[in-house]
Amino acid sequence: MYGTILQQDNFTATGNDVILKIRSDVDFMHVYNWTRTNAGIVAATGLEWYWQRNMPVNDGIVKGWSVAAGNPYLVGTCSGLLSGGFTLVNSSTVLPSAPVAVAAGTDVVSPVYTSALGGVSVGSVVRVYSTTQNNINSLDFSVGAITAGVDFTMRAVLQQAPGIVAGANGFARLIADNVDDYNRIYPSRRVIANITQAVNPTVTTLVDHSLTVGQQLRINVPDICNMTQLNGQLATVVTVVDACNFTINIDTTSYTAFRFPTSAQVGANGSWTPAEVVPLGGFAGTFAGQLPAYNNQSIVAATTDNDYIGIKLSSFNTGAIFWAPAGTAGDNVYWVAGKSVNI
Amino acid sequence: MAIVNTTNFPSPTQIAWSEKFLAIAVPNLIHGTLAMQKKMPANQGYILRMSRTNRLANAMVPLGPSGITPPPSTMSRVDIDVRPQFFGDHMLLNEQCTLLNTDPVMNQAVEILGIQMRTTEDALTRNVLASTAGAINCTGGVNGDNPTEITRSDVGNITKILLGNNCKTIGSMIESQNKFGVSSVRNSYFAMAHTDLSNQLENVQGFVHSSNYPSQNNILESEWGSVGNVRYLLSSEGSKDVNASGLGATVYNMLVAGMEAYAVVKQDRYTAKFIHRPAIYDSPMALNDSVAWKICTAAKITNDQFILKHRCTLA
Numbered sequence: 001m002y003g004t005i006l007q008q009d010n011f012t013a014t015g016n017d018v019i020l021k022i023r024s025d026v027d028f029m030h031v032y033n034w035t036r037t038n039a040g041i042v043a044a045t046g047l048e049w050y051w052q053r054n055m056p057v058n059d060g061i062v063k064g065w066s067v068a069a070g071n072p073y074l075v076g077t078c079s080g081l082l083s084g085g086f087t088l089v090n091s092s093t094v095l096p097s098a099p100v101a102v103a104a105g106t107d108v109v110s111p112v113y114t115s116a117l118g119g120v121s122v123g124s125v126v127r128v129y130s131t132t133q134n135n136i137n138s139l140d141f142s143v144g145a146i147t148a149g150v151d152f153t154m155r156a157v158l159q160q161a162p163g164i165v166a167g168a169n170g171f172a173r174l175i176a177d178n179v180d181d182y183n184r185i186y187p188s189r190r191v192i193a194n195i196t197q198a199v200n201p202t203v204t205t206l207v208d209h210s211l212t213v214g215q216q217l218r219i220n221v222p223d224i225c226n227m228t229q230l231n232g233q234l235a236t237v238v239t240v241v242d243a244c245n246f247t248i249n250i251d252t253t254s255y256t257a258f259r260f261p262t263s264a265q266v267g268a269n270g271s272w273t274p275a276e277v278v279p280l281g282g283f284a285g286t287f288a289g290q291l292p293a294y295n296n297q298s299i300v301a302a303t304t305d306n307d308y309i310g311i312k313l314s315s316f317n318t319g320a321i322f323w324a325p326a327g328t329a330g331d332n333v334y335w336v337a338g339k340s341v342n343i
Numbered sequence: 344m345a346i347v348n349t350t351n352f353p354s355p356t357q358i359a360w361s362e363k364f365l366a367i368a369v370p371n372l373i374h375g376t377l378a379m380q381k382k383m384p385a386n387q388g389y390i391l392r393m394s395r396t397n398r399l400a401n402a403m404v405p406l407g408p409s410g411i412t413p414p415p416s417t418m419s420r421v422d423i424d425v426r427p428q429f430f431g432d433h434m435l436l437n438e439q440c441t442l443l444n445t446d447p448v449m450n451q452a453v454e455i456l457g458i459q460m461r462t463t464e465d466a467l468t469r470n471v472l473a474s475t476a477g478a479i480n481c482t483g484g485v486n487g488d489n490p491t492e493i494t495r496s497d498v499g500n501i502t503k504i505l506l507g508n509n510c511k512t513i514g515s516m517i518e519s520q521n522k523f524g525v526s527s528v529r530n531s532y533f534a535m536a537h538t539d540l541s542n543q544l545e546n547v548q549g550f551v552h553s554s555n556y557p558s559q560n561n562i563l564e565s566e567w568g569s570v571g572n573v574r575y576l577l578s579s580e581g582s583k584d585v586n587a588s589g590l591g592a593t594v595y596n597m598l599v600a601g602m603e604a605y606a607v608v609k610q611d612r613y614t615a616k617f618i619h620r621p622a623i624y625d626s627p628m629a630l631n632d633s634v635a636w637k638i639c640t641a642a643k644i645t646n647d648q649f650i651l652k653h654r655c656t657l658a
Contacts, residue, residue, distance in 0.1 A: 096586050129591040137589035138489060173586055185474035216421060218647050220477050232508075232648070234421065270589050271482040271489040278477045278647050282422040302390045302424035303475065303643050305467060 005339040010034075013315070013327030016121055017177060019089060021310040026337045028052045029086065029311060035331040036064075036322065041071045044321040049078075051086035051311075051325075053342070058314060060085035062323050076323075083323035084314020091181055092307040096127065099171035104131040105154070107164045110144065111136065114151045117172045122146060122155075123243075124174060125182045125207055131170030133162050134270030135263050139191050140175050140182075141206040142244060156206050156244045159194040163262035177312075179208040179243075186306050187211060187279035192219075193244075195227055195258040195275075200238050200247040203277060208243040215301040216282040217248070224265070225275040227258040236284045311337070360445050369458055371565035371578035373535045374468040377513060377600050378607040378642065383427050385611045393423045393606070393645055425643035427610045430463055432456065433635030438622050441632060452634050453617075460615065460636040466580060468607055468642035469535070472598045473582040473652060475644050479504065481655040489589035492658040493540070493597070495548040495570065501599050501653050502572045505532055508648035510601035514574050520557040528556050531574040534653065536597040537581030541567055543657055544575055573599055588656045597653040604649035610639035 005024050031049040036042065046064035055061075059079045066074035078085030097119065105111025105128070113128060120126060120143055129137045144155030176182035190205035203209075203219075211217075214237060221231040235248035252258075258275070259265070266272050281303035313335075315326035327333045383391045397419045406413065434452050441448050479501060484491025491497075512530040519527035528551060536544075544550055544567060552568040565576045575597070582596035616637040622629040644650055 099586070099591065127587070129586070129589055134489065134589055138587055138591075138594075171591060185471050188474040189476070189478065218477065269482075269487065269489075269491075271480060271484070271491045273478065273480040273482070276478060278475065280421065280647055281424055281475070281643060283424065284422070302426045303471065303641065304426045305428055305470070305641070 006336060007338075008334070008336045010332060010334040013329055013331040013333055015315060015329035016326070017084075017315050018313040018326040018333075019177070019181075019310050020313065020335065020337070021308040022337055023309055024339055025309050026053075026088065026311050027340045027342070029335060029337045031313065031325045032334045033327050033331050034334055035327070041065050042322075043067045043071055044323070046081075046083075046323040046325070049085075049325040053088075055086070058085050058087045060325065062325070064323065067321075078314070078323060078325070081321065081323040082318035083321065084316035085325060087312040087314070089308075089310050089312050091184060091309075094176070094181070097174040099173055101169055102128050102131065102172035103169045104133045104164060105136060105162060107161045109158045109161055110154045110156065111158075111162055112151050112153045113172060115172045116149050117152065117174060118149075119174050119177065120146055120148075120152050121177070123178045123208065124152075125176040125179065126152065126172055127175050128172045129170055132164065133263050134268075135162055135261050135266045135272070137170065137270065139206055139274065142179065142208045154206070155208070156193040156204050158204075159258055159260040160262060162260075163264055179210055180306070182207060183210055183306055186304055187215065187281060187301065189276050189278045192221075192225075192258075192275040192277055193260055195219075195221075195230065195252065197252050197255060197257060198247075199251045199253060200249060201252040202241060202245050202247050204245050205277060206244070209240075209246055209277070211237050211240060211246055211279065212301065213237050213240060214283045216280045216284050218278040218280060219248070219250075219275070220278065221258070221275045222273050224261050224272055225259050226256045227252065227275075229255040234280075362446075364446075364451070367455065367458060370462065370465075370580040371576070372461055372465040373563075373565050373576040373578045373581070374465045374472065374598075374642075375607050376563065376565075376576065377533050377535070378468065378605050379603055379645065381606045381608045383608050383610045383639075385613075390424050390426050391608050391641075393425070393643070395421045395423070395646070397421065423643060423645055425606075425608055425641045427608050427639045427641040429613075429637060429639045430467070431616075431635060431637035432459060432463075433618075433633055436632045436634070438630055438632065449619075449632065449634065453619075456634055456636050457617070460638060462580065464607075464638060464640060465578075467640065468605075469580065469582050469598075471642040472535075472600075472605060472644065472650065473596050475647070476598060476650050476652040477647060478596075478652040478654055481653065484655075484658065486656060486658050487590070488592055488656045490594060490654045490656055492543060493547055493653075493655040497653070497655070498547065498570045498573055501651055502532065504651060505599065505601055505649065510604070510646075510649040512572065513600070513602055517556050517558050522557065525555050525557040526551045528569050528574070529572045531569060531572050532599050532601045534573050534575045534597045534599040535581060536575055536577055537583050537595050538577045538579045539583070539593075539657065540575075540581075540595055540597070540655070541577060543655070544568060544570065546658065582652075592656045594654050594656055597655065598650060599653050600650040602649065604646055605642060605644045608641045608643060613637070613639040
């Protein structure tokens, strides 16, 4: 290695974990919280962090004001101060998290799952399996709300409540921290939770779709989902409603109503193929409000590989303390990352 | 009685080095095999746009005797965009390493970097196909999972869908011959799958192992056999999703493709660069050699109806 590569930047904290994508990889890193440094002495507040390769995962050294009387300057580890720290990330090798017990979801259109699954935040992608809801088992979905350590809620609104069958609980795994990490290849297929009957029907996806206006899609609807008139049709995104809803340009008013089957409708065996939307990686731009295009030559839909190497700064704190390097919402955080020779 | 033996009088050199290196385990690189090869021309931007005009509906209404010109048809088109991206890796070799080691370090470095380049290329193609192909679950099995293990009816289902999409087969029929133990092979789609499925496939009704094909011409080394109208290529790098079934088991993605289903796009003037820089270019003291590879490539499904991700679990 030819000396040290240094990279630096700053970000405004959102209160969530922060991932810094650094293709050169990182061997050490300094982080400084400008906002909190400028705020004077506040008990249990980290101001400066240091991380170096081979330190424990999700840890690091933190300096800041302690909770002791007079608030002397404290040096400790993130884990010792009950906070998250730094974690190297290579998205091409990320696997699902370890399984954590989960109860079958509640029987509502956005089911709630009781589980202590860690690392989940709004927008995370999770997967449950071996629950008695065999229509939901194995399907990844984005999380819309959480009660940390207690439960999480599906963001998408299913066409109908999934039903409950008495029986044993199952397991949950965290698949991706957010939809950007989930989109290792963009754009990619999504399972459909609902399609309305309308001139420009709304399509709801279980995982946030990440689509933009003008993108071309194939809609696959198997028999069990009823709206088979739409099966195999080529559609274009007309509007993006929100993270898990968009409208398309195919009139479904005369089509059979879409069905997301209940556990009972899937059957005891539980083997079925859900409806899905498959983006083609192409663009048909004639709609008002489309993204910048020249002669309809928008390239926002082009298929790309989004894998990255980087480091995750945790936002996790236990209680009213501020030892995590990602800061709290609104904090201005500066960082310097380096690369060095391992002797 | 004193005996001179290897304990009290050992050989000064106790290890002899076998100059012939042991084989490096290299997986079957199956995912580029069926691809159309395309080039992204240099100095033409960074997105390759591939276009297909949509077929017109049949003109079934007679022209009639009125002499009035009927309305014209119009054209529509599907544009498929792909962005080739740059990938690479390198290795630094200290001069003392190349000077003092018995083995030809540089040769070995070059070999494993070359293997890495090709396996990377293969995995990139696999990931695109697995992420963007429409999925069909096997449902004909009895293992109680979703998807189930693969069965003959599942193969028939995937064949039916591809036929219905007017997807052409890749493999021509292999006509039966008057030999023992052989069975004709139908004109076929090809599936790219994981080696974990080798036993599973043999249990599928109607499976014909490639050694039982009437002719051994035009069979790929990775080809395991055929079921119905699908011939299976296996690789230890085949696509799979861990903990992805209804019961938390590994799901295997058999990527079943027909003619012109997907393309591998390579950047012109950048298809595969291999770079060796002698130590003299390294620093004032010429301490380190470097070897590196770079490619600029992308894979893309060119017709999503010609390739499907057939998902199954093990029995």
